[in-house]
Amino acid sequence: MISIIMASYLSDYKQAAQDREKKICRAVESALSQTINTELVVVSDGCQKTIDILTEKYPDQFSGYLIQHRSMWSGRPRNTGIEKAKNNIICYLDIDDYLKKDHCEKIVENFGNNDWVWFDDVIRSKKSGWKIRNCNVEKRGFCGTSNIAHKKVALWPEKGSYAHDWSWIQNLKKWSNKYKYIGHGGYYVCHVPGRYDV
Numbered sequence: 001m002i003s004i005i006m007a008s009y010l011s012d013y014k015q016a017a018q019d020r021e022k023k024i025c026r027a028v029e030s031a032l033s034q035t036i037n038t039e040l041v042v043v044s045d046g047c048q049k050t051i052d053i054l055t056e057k058y059p060d061q062f063s064g065y066l067i068q069h070r071s072m073w074s075g076r077p078r079n080t081g082i083e084k085a086k087n088n089i090i091c092y093l094d095i096d097d098y099l100k101k102d103h104c105e106k107i108v109e110n111f112g113n114n115d116w117v118w119f120d121d122v123i124r125s126k127k128s129g130w131k132i133r134n135c136n137v138e139k140r141g142f143c144g145t146s147n148i149a150h151k152k153v154a155l156w157p158e159k160g161s162y163a164h165d166w167s168w169i170q171n172l173k174k175w176s177n178k179y180k181y182i183g184h185g186g187y188y189v190c191h192v193p194g195r196y197d198v
Contacts (some may be wrong), residue, residue, distance in 0.1 A: 002104050002149070003039040003085035004031045006093045007077040008050040021053060023096045023190070028054065030098035032061060036105045040093075041085050043077035075156035075164060082154045091149040096190050103186030107149045110184075115176035116150035118143060120185040124198050132185045137173075140166050146187045148172070 044050035136142040144165035155171040
């Protein structure tokens with residue numbers, strides 16, 4: 001039905017989220033707690049620590065779902081995860097974020113005959129707590145990995161900065177114009193470098 005792809009890099013790097021070893025477990029548990037059957041494919045992009053933590057904490061869930069992939073950029077590991085995924089709809093989860101329990105169910109219910117869909121996420125605000133962040137696939141910086149689900153196709157740029165979501169969105173647009181906005185926010189963004197980390 002739907003596969004969740006998670007690229008994981010737990011080694012230190014500039015502006016990394018705090019407590020990532022704890023947060024990856026929070027992310028995994030949110031994926032495993034979805035209200036519909038999902039597949040979670042975790043790709044370690046150059047960090048053995050990901051493999052060690054998840055096989056120790058979740059020995060039954062990751063017998064065939066953990067993949068080691070040596071790369072410093074998230075594009076190649078995400079493409080690897082997509083290629084290994086068993087389901088026809090793909091969505092994403094960063095290791096420091098988490099999903100509402102019905103996130104994947106709402107994607108599947110609203111996907112229709114589209115090749116890809118996009119939706120708002122939920123983001124932390126210092127003034128008002130958690131709030132819906134309105135996203136827009138037409139504007140750079142207003143949409144990314146946390147806002148899109150698509151049919152199974154590997155379109156991630158192989159090279160670039162760690163955050164090259166905009167190039168990927170352009171690839172999606174070239175691949176298909178059968179997409180729609182489905183509105184809901186069930187993806188919780190927990191880390192924005194220099195702004196907050198929850």
